[in-house]
Amino acid sequence: MFRNISLGQYLPADSILHHLDPRTKTVAGLFFILAVFAAAFPLELFFIYLAGGLLLYLSRLRMIDFWPVFKPFLIIILITVIFQLLFIPGTPLFSFSILSISYEAVETAVTFTLRFVLLLFVVRLLTATTTPVALMDGLEQMLNPLRKLGLAVHELIMIMTISLRFIPMFIEEAERIRKAQLCRGADFRIGSLSSRLKNLFAWLLPLLRSSLQRAEDLSQAMEARAYQGGEGRTRLNILRLRGGDYAYLLSMAALLAAVLLV
């Protein structure tokens, strides 16, 4: 029940996209998303799809790698599309009895679907070709100037990195405790409201306690290894932009410019 929505795991491969700097991929991804939303139906969107196909080729990923990310959103897309078809007025395309679907509604629904799918595609492309740590490192580098404004950039990123690492463990723990309670006949999805609430707390409290214990253990382990925050800390891997990064950034910027200007 908790595993349904995810942005997907990193999929190691030896591709051009995998080797790009995480900062490049993040910024270029933003350009691409902007282009997706600025692109008009149908011709511009078609070209964006071509560009997407090229990225897919460069990433060496397969279509099937994207499916788990799409699946949970299908229902959202479907509901939105039905609403759009039913309620957007305009030139009638066809109608039976009181039901009438307009030409504009179809165009809106198709455009929406195409854009949404492409949006998920770009996000998945980023998470599949970049490790969470690299993404966070990139973010830290890009946000570093904000430190001058007093923002604790390193600490924020450290919190996010560690959360990323602990989410799978947390989910496992949540399911383990829940199964243990199901064995004892306590299910917070059935029964009277009060018994459901009781069972919900019986599930949340041990989960909270074990999470706090984990946090305490981890902070001790970090401190024991001389962690004192970002001050004076160096990194094993230093991010460096190469020729490929500039080329990639430039082509994405060009794509966005083309969509905006044409």
Place this chain on the structure above:
Amino acid sequence: MIRLSGVSYTYPHGERPAIKNISLGINGNEFIAIMGRNGSGKSTLARLLNGLLLPGQGDVSVDGLSSSRPENLLPIRKKVGLLFPDPDSQLLANLVEEEVAFGPENLGLEPAEIRNRVDTALKMVSMEDYIKYPPYLLSGGQKQRICMASLLAMQPDYLILDEPFSMLDPRGRKDLLTLFKKMREQQGIALVLITHSLEEAMQAERIIIVDNGQIHTIGTPADIMTMGAQLTQVGIEPLEISNFIGELNRNPGVKIPADITDIESLVDILCPSS
């Protein structure tokens, strides 16, 4: 040398002191085992040794650096590595190399030096093939090796090992203990091994038995062996061979010394001709 003088510690909200008036010296390159029942204060003692906890009374100093001075904490943590019982609670990175690099990064070393230390440390624990591997996919013993490499990469002078075997099978325990002893021989690192197994503790030069937050006994393995039934009173399971010798000595006329710890010596006593 790590020196504790009159150290007491009470946890915030703790009713009784977890450590009471302990004085102790741990020499560089020494191998000490700490034993005692659950809740006797072993882990608390371990955390006092690297400045993770600061004594309420008394003083802890590492090579002359007192943990009561905040500016000494970083050098102390660099000198004293602490390995926790559960590897899952100390692994924090998504890749083995990032895990091992974490300590050296905190020390502010140059990237080339960090890379060098990561490679060397992983070789020492024979895990160099897993450098780009996510730690959480490794076995318990492999995880504990990665944690060990993370400490070695900081080039400590003392290693405090807090029940490092509790998550391992007998084979993993043996391998890891061999690794610890190798580190001591090759790198000159002092070992403080907290363990429930007398058999493992026998390999140390000195055994400290902690009970109720105090030092109950300090002695060589041979001294500890002569304690006999007293061992169970402080929560320590005697060696199987000791039980066996005890049984033999019940027979009239049989008098085998109680400090025999290996089967070979026992055989030599029982069959002097061979």
